[in-house]
Each structure stands twice: as C-alpha cells, then as structure tokens.
Amino acid sequence: MRETSNPLLREAWATVPEVAKAQERYEAAVKLRRGFAPGKTPAEALTAVRDAAIATFQETGKWSSTFARDAAKAHAEALVWEAESIALWRLEESTKMTAEFLRNSLSADALEHLGGRLEEILDTAKAAGEALGGVTTAEQAIEAGADALDAWRRLTSLLKDYRNVRAAQWDVLRAVTGEDERARMRMWRAQGHGEIKGVRVDDIPAHIVDGMRSGTYDAEFLVWVAQSGTGYVPTSYDDLEAEVMAATEPVAYDDHGPLIDISPRVVPIREPRPAQTYAHSRTPHLDASQPTPAKTKANAAYPDREPSTTDYL
Structure with missing residues (x-):
C-alpha cells in the first residue's frame, strides 16, 4: 500500500x-x-x-x-x-x-477531489489577495495594518495546503503511469506545466514559472494564480498531455509561407491550334473494305534536322 x-x-x-x-x-x-x-x-x-x-x-x-x-x-x-x-x-x-x-x-476520482480542494484554496487566496492591496512582503503587511496582516497570515497558511495539493497531484499521476510517461511528466513539470491551464508558458510571468518549476511557492505566487483563474489539477495523464500540447504547439501551421488564394478564376478559352499536316502525312487506312482515304493537304513543313557528322562523310 x-x-x-x-x-x-x-x-x-x-x-x-x-x-x-x-x-x-x-x-x-x-x-x-x-x-x-x-x-x-x-x-x-x-x-x-x-x-x-x-x-x-x-x-x-x-x-x-x-x-x-x-x-x-x-x-x-x-x-x-x-x-x-x-x-x-x-x-x-x-x-x-x-x-x-x-x-x-479510480485515480480520476481522487484527482477530481484535489481539483475541488484547489478551487477552495484559490477562492480564499483571491479574497485575501484583494485585502492585501498590493502588499507583497511580510514587512509591508505589518506596516499596512491589521487587515493586510490578517490577509497575509491567511495566505501563508494556505501555502501548505497548496503544496500538499500539488504534491498529491503528482503522486497520483506518477502511480498510474509507466516509466516513459513519468519521464515526460518530469520534463513537463520542469518546464512549468501541470498547474496552469489555458495559458502558454511564454505568457506567464517569469517568477510564477520559476515557482512551478521548483515547487517553491510564496504568497505572491498564490495570489497571482488565484487572480488569474487558471489554476487546475489534471484529471489524468491524457488530460495533462493535451494541455501541454495546447500550451506549446503553434495555433496554426504554415509550411509554405503565406496563404495563397486558390479559389477558381474565370479565364478566356484558348483557341485550339489546328492540326499540322505534312507532305508525307497519310490518313490511316484502317478498313480494307472501304475506299482508300484521300490524300491530305499539307499545311505545315517538317523542319530540317540538324546536320550530323555523317552528312559530311
């Protein structure tokens, strides 16, 4: 067990x-x-x-x-x-x-419960963050007064629960995946995936990404996640993989440069070139029971070929 x-x-x-x-x-x-x-x-x-x-x-x-x-x-x-x-x-x-x-x-049920607990933590953190009024350190909270100090204390107490949620999340996901999947999850976690949904990693502030990569969270980190509304717990390995792909792959592919308009266009019909008949041309006589076809009238001359060495010997 x-x-x-x-x-x-x-x-x-x-x-x-x-x-x-x-x-x-x-x-x-x-x-x-x-x-x-x-x-x-x-x-x-x-x-x-x-x-x-x-x-x-x-x-x-x-x-x-x-x-x-x-x-x-x-x-x-x-x-x-x-x-x-x-x-x-x-x-x-x-x-x-x-x-x-x-x-x-039944790991999805446990992960779903962790997602619910995360929502509760972030809701409380969001309210506490609003009460801080821009305070980002304990010293500033002490100077700001009782409301900010109480909010700071609530945030610091929530950090332990937030860490436990994230640790539990990765514990469950590791237990239900193979070695190859665990290796990918370690790489994704090191890149900052698995905690924020619907936002590309490049669009997340650097100090927030550093917190997710290292697993060292502070009050400022918790407030940012709560106010962004993007925190989530993956319900499975496939859910995590889909979110990673959505956050890293380009929105559209363009392998051949800008798009080209290939809609149909109306162009004038070309006049067909008349068939060329030469002096040596003959109409095929395919049916011996029929009269021989009349000789065609030449309308083109066959060009002389280029002279070769044998022409001069």
Whole structure:
C-alpha cells in the first residue's frame, strides 16, 4: 500500500468509497498477520523433538518411548500453524493488490477531489489577495495594518495546503503511469506545466514559472494564480498531455509561407491550334473494305534536322 504523510492525499483517497473500503480491508489483514502468534515450521518442530530426545538419551541412556507420538503431534501442530501463517501472508498481499488496482483505476476520482480542494484554496487566496492591496512582503503587511496582516497570515497558511495539493497531484499521476510517461511528466513539470491551464508558458510571468518549476511557492505566487483563474489539477495523464500540447504547439501551421488564394478564376478559352499536316502525312487506312482515304493537304513543313557528322562523310 502506498504510504503517505500528505493529509490531502489521504483525504482524497478517503472520498472514493471503493478505495476506502479496500484500504480498510488491507489494514485489517495487516493487523491479523502481525497479531498471529509466532510458531515453528513442520521441519523446525520435528528437529526440536528429535534434538530433545537425543539430549535425554545422552543424559540418561534411555530413548524416549513416546518419541514417535511426540514427533507426530509436533508436526501436526506445526502444519496447522504454517497453513494459517501462509494464508495470512497471502491475505495481506491479496488485499494490497486489490487496493492498488482500485487506486489506479479510480485515480480520476481522487484527482477530481484535489481539483475541488484547489478551487477552495484559490477562492480564499483571491479574497485575501484583494485585502492585501498590493502588499507583497511580510514587512509591508505589518506596516499596512491589521487587515493586510490578517490577509497575509491567511495566505501563508494556505501555502501548505497548496503544496500538499500539488504534491498529491503528482503522486497520483506518477502511480498510474509507466516509466516513459513519468519521464515526460518530469520534463513537463520542469518546464512549468501541470498547474496552469489555458495559458502558454511564454505568457506567464517569469517568477510564477520559476515557482512551478521548483515547487517553491510564496504568497505572491498564490495570489497571482488565484487572480488569474487558471489554476487546475489534471484529471489524468491524457488530460495533462493535451494541455501541454495546447500550451506549446503553434495555433496554426504554415509550411509554405503565406496563404495563397486558390479559389477558381474565370479565364478566356484558348483557341485550339489546328492540326499540322505534312507532305508525307497519310490518313490511316484502317478498313480494307472501304475506299482508300484521300490524300491530305499539307499545311505545315517538317523542319530540317540538324546536320550530323555523317552528312559530311
């Protein structure tokens, strides 16, 4: 089971009933296994009975008359213990796999909850930002008075929740993607993607992009995101990829320069050139049962060919 100290991530998974139930079953299985009394395997039990009998013989010179019965009893009890021990281990693994499967298949529900929590954080941050009146540091908030100071305190307390939302977001997305997708997400996060939607990274102030890249947020960062209305939590890897593509690819493609008007245009019909007939031309006589076609009248002269070397020999 994925252990986490992030309270918002635990809260997000708790809102998904199937995952919450699976988590409860897993924790109960872990408790059963850990509470199961330690014991011996059948081989260990037989070894213990054998060693005890040998030690007694060496001390007294007498072989135990109940050795076979004692060995059979110890072996049977060990078999029962081992069977339950193995069953409890497999129960824990089974409930763990079930919980992990549900977390992966229902990750969108957890991300959707994180998106709702982000909206609450940003709504509060927006109101606090308006109360600041342009204050950007703690010193300025102290000088500005009680209202600005209270707003500054609210913002600084919201920063922890904002960090937890972002950490939970990336934790969920990493868990449900393969190694190649995780590598792309690391690259996208380093470029400043995954927190702002509908805005090209080039159009975001540099200090805001730096905050997203490094994960170091301050009050000014939080106010900007809240007032821009562009903060979001991707609901899946595909959602994140689509937003990255929209924020980085050009709006239109132009591989051949400016657009050219290719609409139809009316042009005058050209006069057809009459067929050229030469003195040696003959109309094909295709049907022997018909009279021979009359000789055509020449209307063009065949140009002389260029002289070659053989003409002078």
